Amino acid sequence: MHVFSETTAGDLLKKKNEKVIKEKSHFNETETKEKKPPDSTDGNTQQSQSCSQEEIDKLNKENTKRESSVQLEVDPPKFHTEESEEREQNLSLESNYVYRRNSFQESFTPEKKQEEGAVDDACQKLTVQEIESEYPADEETKKEHQVPEDALEEQQEEKETEREENADKSEKGEPPAPSQKEDKAEKSDDEEVSEGRCKSCEKDDLPTPPAPFDHRIVSAKRVGISNYYNVNEDEILGGGRFGQVHKCEEKATGLKLAAKIIKAQGPKQKDEVKNEINVMNQLNHVNLIQLYDAFESKNDIVLVMEYVEGGELFDRIIDENYNLTEMDTISFIKQICKGIQYMHQMYILHLDLKPENILCVNREANQIKIIDFGLARRYKPREKLRVNFGTPEFLAPEVVNYEFVSFPTDMWSLGVIAYMLLTGLSPFLGDDDNETLNNILACNWDFEDEEFRDVSDEAKDFISKLLIKEKWYIILYL
Incomplete structure (x- = not known):
């Protein structure tokens, strides 16, 4: 009996202790979760602890996910990674796609609602490449602005052919042909000038007409002129120390021409006339008279x-009924400069420029052609050229002093012509030839006459840069 009681008492004590432990563990789970778990000696308490810890971990993970999603929506990260950039790009592409789709759908009329499904499918098939094609990258834009290789090769070939043609022409003594770009530039400049001019000045903008025949290389024929031309001896167009100019007509074509009859009895005089023929064979310009x-x-x-x-330019200067304005003078001087520039490019000096040797194409327009190349000479820099001829009031100082002549010699005569066109006066003309030559050597001229009262400062400056003794300062080639 005693043994049984001890065992039963021990068993009761154990049960009581287990019950107390269970109550404590239950109290800890419900009331005090933040306290440390009970001792690991009890297996039941370990199981309840592990279950509660798993639930807590799940809750913590869910909370962290929610917090991170909220942070992404509110505060985007400051440091973008490659993944974040790709996400942003995809979002922008999707938004662009949605905007285009909405705008595309809004443009439909009610009658076309049946086609909306096909359109939606087409919009859904819009790829990233199609969107990028609308907004090309920098490399694609650069390629668009680059010149194709074929075009560059064609430009180089055109330049080479132009150089070859110019080289061939220079060997033949012909002037180099201007490039297409230069022609376009000259045309654009003329168009801009014509737009700024009044209608009354349109006659100055008209281009000088070329000769009614192509440029020809002429040699003197030892036959009578009457076999080919009808020369009207009664109609005299002009004359001078050389002889007279008559109007004539070609029998075969009926072309109206001018016959300049030059008296040349001895071989020396004939050589001078043949020099004029040789010079005219090299000159092909609209402002230079052409030989037929x-x-x-x-x-x-x-x-x-x-x-x-049109008659001589000198006739317009002395005609009191003709109102020669400064704009007219600009038109005349511009054309004379073009003709002289062409001659100088061909290394030919005129050496007898004066209003009598400048003809007007007709009575109305201000179009001129330079004539009389009987005193013209080829300029050779190594061979110093001196001349002792010309009209006194148009001679340059180097001609009077029998010094070397060059391109500025013609420019001096151009200054005298400009002076006369603006005022009707000759700047160096004296009572006789000696006084005229002395005025030229002293470079004695001024703008004090009343005729210069309405002349512009630009015109005066133009003349001042031409009528100077120190020719090495003249760099003006118009």
Whole structure:
């Protein structure tokens, strides 16, 4: 009996202790979760602890996910990674796609609602490449602005062909042809000038017409001119120390021309006329008179040339009824400069520029052509050229002093012509030739006359840069 009681008492004590432990563990789970777990000696308490810890971990993970999602929506990260950039790009592409789709759908009319499904499918098939094609990258834009290789090769070939043609022409003595870009630039400049001019000045903008025939290389024929041309001896177009100019007509074509009959009896005089033929064979410009044919006889040589009917420029200067304005002078001087520039490019000096040797194409327009190349000479820099001829009031100081002549010699004569066109006066003309030559050597001229009262400062400056003794300062080639 005693043994049984001890065992039963021990068993009761154990049960009581287990019950107390269970109550404590239950109290800890419900009331005090933050306290440390009970001792690991009890297996039941360990199981309840592990279950509660797993639930807590799950809750913590869910909370952390929610917090991170909220942070992403509110505060985007400051440091973007490659993944974040790709996400942003995809979001922008999707938004662009949605915007385009909405705008595309809004443009539909009610009658086309049946086609909306097909359109939605087409919009859904819009890929990233199609969107990028609308907004090309920098490399694609650069490629668009780059010149194709074929175009560059064509430009280089055109330049080479132009150089070859210019080289061939220079060997033949012909002037180099201007490039297409230069022609376009000259046309654009003329168009801009014409837009700024009034209608009354349109006559100055008209281009000088070329000769009614192509440029020809002429040699004197030893036959009578009457075999080919009808020369009207009664109609005299002009004259001078050389002889007279008559109007003539070609029998075969009926072309109106001018026959310049030059008296040349001895070989020296004939050589001078042949020099004029040789010079005119090299000159092909609209502001230079063109040679058509030539005939040689025992006592004279006849030059058949382009015919113009406007008369000499000198006639307009002395005509009191003709109102020669500064704009007219600009038009005349511009054309004279173009003709002289062409001659100087061909290394030819005119050496007898004066209003009598400048013809007007007609009576109305201000279009001119330079004539009379009988005193023209080829300029060779190594061979110093001196001349002792010309009209006194238009001679340059180096001609009077029998010094070397060059391109500025013609520019001096151009300054005298400009002075006369603006005022009707000759700047160096004296009572006789000696006084005229002394005025030229002293460079004695001024703008004090009343005729310069309405002349612009630009015109005065133009003349001042031409009528100077120190020719090495002249760099003006218009």
